[in-house]
Amino acid sequence: MRVKWVRNGTGRRAYTAAPVQVRLDSSPAAESTADLLCLGIFDGDEIPAWLAETPGAEDVNASFKKLTVLRPGSPARVLIVGLGAEDEFDRERARVAASFGVRQAGRYEAGSLAWDVPGDASVAAAITGATILTAYRFDRLMSKEGRENGGAGPEQLILHGADGAEEFVETARVAAVAANRARDLQNLPANIADPAYLADRAREIATGSDAVEAEVLGPEQLAELGMGGLISVGDGSAKDPLLIVLRYEGAAGEEPLGIVGKAVTFDTGGISLKPSASMQEMKMDMSGGAAALEATAAIAELGLPLNLLTVVPAVENMPSGTATRPGDVITQLNGKTVEVNNTDAEGRLILADALTWCAREGAGRIVDLATLTGAVVVALGSTHAAVIGTDDELVEAIGEAGATVGELTWRLPLHPEYRDLMKGTVADLTNAAPKRKAGTITAAAFLREFIEEAGWAHIDIAGTSWDVGRPYVGKGPSGFGVRLLVELARRLAARS
Numbered sequence: 001m002r003v004k005w006v007r008n009g010t011g012r013r014a015y016t017a018a019p020v021q022v023r024l025d026s027s028p029a030a031e032s033t034a035d036l037l038c039l040g041i042f043d044g045d046e047i048p049a050w051l052a053e054t055p056g057a058e059d060v061n062a063s064f065k066k067l068t069v070l071r072p073g074s075p076a077r078v079l080i081v082g083l084g085a086e087d088e089f090d091r092e093r094a095r096v097a098a099s100f101g102v103r104q105a106g107r108y109e110a111g112s113l114a115w116d117v118p119g120d121a122s123v124a125a126a127i128t129g130a131t132i133l134t135a136y137r138f139d140r141l142m143s144k145e146g147r148e149n150g151g152a153g154p155e156q157l158i159l160h161g162a163d164g165a166e167e168f169v170e171t172a173r174v175a176a177v178a179a180n181r182a183r184d185l186q187n188l189p190a191n192i193a194d195p196a197y198l199a200d201r202a203r204e205i206a207t208g209s210d211a212v213e214a215e216v217l218g219p220e221q222l223a224e225l226g227m228g229g230l231i232s233v234g235d236g237s238a239k240d241p242l243l244i245v246l247r248y249e250g251a252a253g254e255e256p257l258g259i260v261g262k263a264v265t266f267d268t269g270g271i272s273l274k275p276s277a278s279m280q281e282m283k284m285d286m287s288g289g290a291a292a293l294e295a296t297a298a299i300a301e302l303g304l305p306l307n308l309l310t311v312v313p314a315v316e317n318m319p320s321g322t323a324t325r326p327g328d329v330i331t332q333l334n335g336k337t338v339e340v341n342n343t344d345a346e347g348r349l350i351l352a353d354a355l356t357w358c359a360r361e362g363a364g365r366i367v368d369l370a371t372l373t374g375a376v377v378v379a380l381g382s383t384h385a386a387v388i389g390t391d392d393e394l395v396e397a398i399g400e401a402g403a404t405v406g407e408l409t410w411r412l413p414l415h416p417e418y419r420d421l422m423k424g425t426v427a428d429l430t431n432a433a434p435k436r437k438a439g440t441i442t443a444a445a446f447l448r449e450f451i452e453e454a455g456w457a458h459i460d461i462a463g464t465s466w467d468v469g470r471p472y473v474g475k476g477p478s479g480f481g482v483r484l485l486v487e488l489a490r491r492l493a494a495r496s
Contacts, residue, residue: 019177020132022157022169024124025114029160035110036154037075038101040118042086051078064093067100075114079104083118092406094123095130099471102134105154113154121165122404125172129405129483130472131157132176138187138476171302175405175486178298179479185290186465186477190266190283195242195314198263198286202244202293202312209300211250217243227357228330229349230313232340236270236323237316243354244289246296248308250493256307257492258363258454259296259485260354262347262370263289263314270317270343271325284477285347287465288369289314291481298482299489306493311358313350317343329427333357334450339424342432347372348443349431352450359452365394366451367488369459369481375439377463384410385464385480388444391455398457401487406470407480409459418445459484 029037030050041047041062051057054072061068064084071077081097083089098115105113113131117124135153162169185193185201199216206214219240222230227243234241244263247256263286268274274282289312296310324330328340330349333356338349347370358366376386385402387409389395395411402409418441421433429449433442444458464480473479 029116032114034112034114037114038079040081040083091126094126098127098130099134112156114158117161121168124162124165125168129172129176134472136180175483178294179482182290182294182479183477205297213247215245227353229353232324232330233346234315236320237318239316241315244312246310251305255364256309258358258366259292259310260368261289261292267317272344295482295485304493309363311354313354337427339427339430345432355450359454365455371462372460373440376460382463382468384408386460389457394457402484405483407484422446
């Protein structure tokens with residue numbers, strides 16, 4: 001992949017990979033000039049006649065995930081990808097198949113990769129998104145030697161047989177590139193990607209679009225407003241807590257959709273300190289905020305006809321002599337008091353203030369994304385994110401959007417009894433239920449107390465934002481939520 005120089009927060013200059021370029025080609029796949037051409041075949045199908053006499057053609061296996069490389073001369077290399085039974089083929093299988101093409105391109109140092117698209121425009125979009133996601137590498141903090149040893153992915157994706165798929169492909173391309181930007185934010189260590197860094201990224205997004213405005217509220221403004229959640233979580237850190245806001249206007253005069261993303265740029269647990277094992281991964285506790293920012297940037301780039309109010313409460317959760325103690329009582333923006341009985345349940349405190357502020361600023365419907373509970377990993381693993389909400393139509397739209405792009409959600413209930421588990425002893429609420437019951441749901445029940453009159457859906461992405469293990473995102477950050485939000489915005493805009 002092509003690279004360009006950027007300056008990172010360590011003061012060193014580093015490389016960052018340029019996005020894969022995508023183009024549609026109406027010529028037959030047999031005439032492709034790509035360094036590697038991918039052809040998918042289903043069980044029972046024969047390979048194309050123009051490849052039938054190629055040495056090795058008899059070894060082709062159409063079972064799902066089976067790969068065969070042929071060398072017909074022109075194109076130089078053809079990767080036959082087994083797609084399995086045709087009636088089992090869907091967009092997810094297309095994404096998995098696309099990931100194999102990228103890996104083979106890397107082995108052959110192929111600068112251009114082509115696909116003979118085995119389906120409609122939605123399949124072309126799935127291949128596009130998965131190719132860009134699979135080609136992602138994070139090596140910008142490595143030495144030159146480390147980067148050179150990392151291999152390279154394709155610079156160009158060519159789609160044959162995708163006539164009429166331009167809009168689908170472009171949406172998938174923009175969303176996948178944005179997801180990779182979110183993965184960069186997730187990957188960056190907390191000594192670089194702190195709240196101020198995220199604020200600078202928001203300003204950069206606004207600078208790049210006439211339709212986006214950025215606003216950043218600092219500690220004095222937060223205190224004046226009464227955002228006790230943000231202030232209390234930030235009290236233990238030398239880094240200032242911030243409320244980062246992006247306003248996108250794509251449909252003048254319409255009520256905005258609110259997007260709220262949790263951004264704890266490093267989470268030690270505070271006084272309720274986390275175990276040291278794997279604590280370095282707690283730089284990813286800002287994954288919801290990263291997704292919210294980069295999805296907004298992608299929606300603005302696509303010019304989707306709706307309005308957004310994106311709110312990212314950004315803070316670092318650290319133990320110190322000024323940190324909030326277990327048992328302290330704080331007052332949130334809406335006036336409700338909370339016993340902070342576990343300082344490692346900090347995400348809900350900052351989200352509470354952000355949700356109230358977002359609703360009061362005019363968002364009639366709000367979606368929040370947060371790496372909120374370990375309990376969701378126990379319940380759903382890394383296959384589904386949990387979605388809980390009060391707005392059935394919005395929850396349903398989130399499920400449909402996620403299924404389209406491969407970022408799956410599963411709805412959990414929100415019975416009034418869960419709210420009872422979050423009642424405080426000396427305050428209105430507690431931030432940590434005394435009984436270990438339904439941890440993901442009780443966290444959402446807490447958030448529900450702060451949504452004002454807005455319709456609301458909460459997405460817990462703690463299990464899906466990191467180490468998902470799918471072939472096209474692998475280990476590490478997944479950028480989960482970016483593509484879902486873009487697809488959700490596209491659907492909501494189409495309905496209005």
